[in-house]
Amino acid sequence: MITVVIPTIGRASLADAVPAGVPVIVVEDTERRGPAAARNKGWRQARTPWVVFLDDDVVPAEGWLEAVVKDLADLPEDVGGSQGRIEVPLPEGRRPTDAERNTAGLADADWITADMAYRRSALEKVGGFDERFPRAYREDADLALRVMAAGFRLVKGERVTRHPVRDDGFWASVRFQRGNADDALMRRIHGPGWRSLIGAGGLLPRHAVTAVLGLSAVALAVAAAGKGGGGATRGAARKGGSARNRAAGAALLAGTGWAALTARFAWERIAPGPRTPAEIVRMLVTSVAIPPVACLHRLRGELRERW
Template sequence: MALSSPAHEALMATQLPFLPQLSVVIPTCRRPDLLERCIHALLAQEGIHGELEIVVVDDARTPACKDVVRGYTLPLMSVRLRCIHPPAGACGPAAARNAGWRAAHGAIIAFTDDDTLPDPHWLAEGLRALTPGTGAVWGRVVVPMPEHPTDAERNTGGLHDAEFITANCFVRRDVMRRVGGFDERFKRPWREDSDLYFTLLDAGIRVLPAPAAVVVHPVRDAPPGNSIRQHRNLIFDALLYKKHPRLYRQKISAGPPLHYYLVVLAGLMLLAGLLTDTPGLCVAGALVWLALSARLAVRRLRGVSHHWLNVSDIVASSLIIPFVAVFWRLAGAWRYRVPFA
């Protein structure tokens, strides 16, 4: 894409209407370096005919986002790039994406994240897959992985096989209006895309894969204990289950994690033994807890890096994860008044 001067672009903006076929929505929150990298990849798109709009939604409302956007001199009228904020009081990726597609002008909305690198043919392939009668498509997310990844890297690698995630999907604007967009009760980047997907399916809207529409999602370092912190997202699994119980059981989880509940039961046995000074109960509870935790740790250690820091993190977190997971699942069941376990 050739560059033009800001003055020439402003002059052309007063003379020609801007009628994009496609708008790209990118939510961002305090990651200007990643955002700039993503925008660079979008400006290198090939095979797109007509005008393109890029709407960056700054959930943090910081000057850094506007500084990144202002740093680009765009090609004549073929691309328009702007930064907006969600409405006052709204927060989270679902609210940011809603603000983005509602402010956009394109008949087709492409969603991605600020930490992705869209392939040069991403938009062209997504549009090609969105055939007449198809309301939405999802593309392929490629996660470059080392031969022996860390636990956090492997978790990110799970995006490769995911259906319909907001790092790579295309939805017709009239379809978004029909279903009301994203449910803003999903305050964290977790399950808001599954909820939209299930809502589309429940509404009888045709949703198809578009494997040729590729974005790359590089892995990033995560601090020790990140696997424990990530389990607080499970509170939103309860909301997703409440809204779409059949699809949740079909596509997310066929049933509750019974082994986690057994670990919690063993922990309660150990605690009861300590409180009642019953050594047999203490020993039984401790043995069951350690055995099930060891089983979990062994499963998580398969195929990952055996660096001592990664191994120690997996072993230590395996002792804690079942308790944290059960807590957040039950917290979600209580918050959303749904029999979710």
């Protein structure tokens, strides 16, 4: 009835992701083409009516196989997919970190391929995953929207899959901003209202304001620090000094706005967490870096889609 497809980049956690008692196709992404391409390669090898996609860093709960069979049994033909329930185990005795909260958000996300079953006929009708999505980001939401646009319904099952929190390092939240480039592709495919279709929020408009204020503050400060030529007349020198004073005032205003928005962003990330010294330092440093990096990746994505 089902085949499980798991794309992997060679994580040691793969062994825990493979369920027993069911055909499993593991596709190693050796060429780093991304999970969309790997999943396509996997499901096209399957011959069962249903294909269940799992990630290589999840752990199906005990009794998962029986539960997924029950979830899929007797579903009407217009149901093209069924999502498992994702649980993210968080540490006890302290508040979760920013990274742990981000992972915990998977528990409320719609149609993510941490555990997502699709009817093979639905995959065939829409052509599977769009391989223009190069990373594990938005490729699952894009597929879900196209499957629903093709006339299928998506439902949620009762099976449970756990998604442990990984330690991706100090700069993980900055690296994750690469996904902003893929948002440009989502907008091109599904229109400007795509976020509302999948229930996704976004901070990019605020990040853009923060980045513009920061760059403006630097540029104006450089202009204010400039000196007029040595041969300038007294009147020209007065005009130059007045211009530099205006630039200095504008730099102070822009810098204050940048600092206020950056402090707000950092506190939004610090306040719900454990507030340990290490976590506070990481949030402060990465909160400075994220707005411009997010904007640069979005700009890169927009340019890629235009050309």
